[in-house]
Every structure is written in C-alpha cells, then in structure tokens.
Amino acid sequence: MQEHSLYKEKSIKGRYINADSIQGCFEKVRSPLIPIGNSVKGIALHAFTLGKGPKKILMWSQMHGNESTTTKAVWDMVNFLESEDKMAVEILQKCTLMVVPMLNPDGAAAYTRENNNEIDLNRDAKNLSQPESIALRQLFDAFQPDFCFNLHDQRTLFSAGQNNRPATVSFLSPASKPERDITPNREMAMKLIVAMNRRLQNIIPGQVGRYDDGFNDNCVGDTFQMLGVPTVLFEAGHFPNDYEREKTREFIFISLVEALLTIAKEEIEMFKTDDYFSIPNNYKLFFDVLVKNPKLVNDAFAIEQSVGIRFKEVLDGKTIVFRPEIAEIGVLEGFYGHQTIECIDTKDFGFSFERQEILDLLREFKN
Incomplete structure (x- = not known):
C-alpha cells in the first residue's frame, strides 16, 4: 500500500473539525452529494458514494461531535480511493461505499459528544428521537449495506491489555443480543477485525485493543448487528505524544483500506474467529500524567501518594486546549502515565506540558 502521506488531506488537521472544516473536501468528491437530512440546528447532513461494486459498505463518522480523528482518516481514504492506485481501482470495482463524514455537525461545532439537544446519538438507535438518528437509519434502510463501519474516538485512559501499551486503535464486533452469541454476521465482523489487526501489528505491535462488547440495543452498532449486517466499531485512541491524533489518523486510514481490500478480494474467510x-x-x-512522590520542598508541601492527572479537552476559539485535572490520588499500582514523573522537588517537573499548571493544581488540592 502507498504511503499515507501521499493521500493525507492537508486542509484538515488537529482535533477541532467542524462542518466548515470539511466543505472544501466535499467540493473535491467526484460523485454528487446526497442530502440525508438536517441536524437539530438545521445544518444539512450529506452522504456520497464511491465505487460501483456489488459489496456495499456504509460508514459514518463524528456521530459524537468531539471525536474527529476518524473524520480526518475518512477524507484521507477518499483521496486514496480517487487515485490511480491499483488497489483503489480494485476496491471501487468490487465495492460501493456510502460515506457520511459528519453525522453530528452541531456537536462538532460545540466540541461536545451529544447533539444540540444534548442527546448521545449512539444511544438513540431504539428511540430514534433525533433528526440525525433518523437520517442515519433511513439511509441504512435505503442503502441496505452488506457491512457497516461505525467510526469513533476513544479517550487516552485506555490500554491494550493489562500493561503499559496504549490502545492506539481499538475494534469491536458488537453483540446482537444480551447473551453475546457469535451470530454469522457478528463472526464476519470479527474476521474483518482480525484482518485489520494483522496489518496493524506490523506497525503498532501491542497497541490494538478490543472494546467492551456489553450489549445495549440503544447503540447503533448493536442495532445494525441485530438487523443482520456485519458491523465494525472503530475507536481511534492515543499514540505517544500525539494529542492532535495525526499519527492515529494514519492508523485508522490503514485500517479502513485493509478492511476494504479484504472485502473486495473476498478474503474474510481466510481469518479465524479465535484470533x-x-x-x-x-x-x-x-x-x-502520573506524578509519583510529588513534593514541593521549598513550600513545605507534600502529597504522600501518587497523583493521576487526566486532561480535559476544552474548546478555546477554534483550538482544543488540554487542561490538567486530578483524577485520582492513591497508591495507583498497576496504573501508567503517558508521562510519568518521579519527583522530589519542583525542579523534577520536567515534562512537555505546562509545569506551573501542574504545580498550581497540586497546591490547590493540598490547600
């Protein structure tokens, strides 16, 4: 496969991606845009197709407005598929893609998980109370896909297993009933995930995780799986020092292309459910940030246990700011930090995020 850099959509980057951000991307799509509805605030929702093959894949991104990594990867994928690469040509000969690059533009504008009515669209599959949920379901019914790709981001707190490897990419074949049986369509989604994992292990070994498969019929993926369509949940997670998720977008791009190639080449049955x-x-x-033994000697200040800090993502203008918050204080054995600080004095706070902000946070807690 060609280098991701050849197809990376340079007009969009960072964490804040709203409807205005992708207008230029829409203008480059060769096929006509398909209006599928409007958001609560009246922003038009659009889909478009790529390819003319018999295998139909429906994919949607930014169902949660603050989960933008897969949106970037989708546009990178579009650039690849519209190239002259022989693998892209084969995919479009064998597959028809229906793409919704942003299902929740109101949430994207506000950088919130929910839509403008403060409803989580991924918990609205049963009630269909929101116009965005209705638009996706009507598109699903009309398109009658053979596969669904449900594209999301996950938080930095997840590891891939009980070790110090971050879950940079995670997948799930959702359950279609509380018993979590392996139905034929669920098994097909599992095998497709195995294909993607095999590719990713060559690039980010040990950094692929499996998302929890607890059944919830209000979730869109579970619902579509119930309706007999193999559905794959993609979760774009954390890669070291990549809070803008520009590296993770590359791994999602690679995953998408690998999945499409596996479908196009009819190679799904080559893979094993056990894997x-x-x-x-x-x-x-x-x-x-995991701070161990945090002491401010000059200020006669000390916290005797470790401090776990997580960043809150805050929209400031059109930029996402990462503000530290104390999440937990304790022994914290078995936990890890994307940055770990073993310190005995203020001089030991030598890490890339703002030193004073962490110090002030610890002082505020002590007081």
Missing part, C-alpha cells in the same frame, strides 16, 4: 479473541481487552489503566 479476534486474542486481541487484548481495553482496560482503563492510563493517566495523561
């Missing part, structure tokens, strides 16, 4: 279960589960073992 899906060998992908380690996600665990919530990471802090953004």
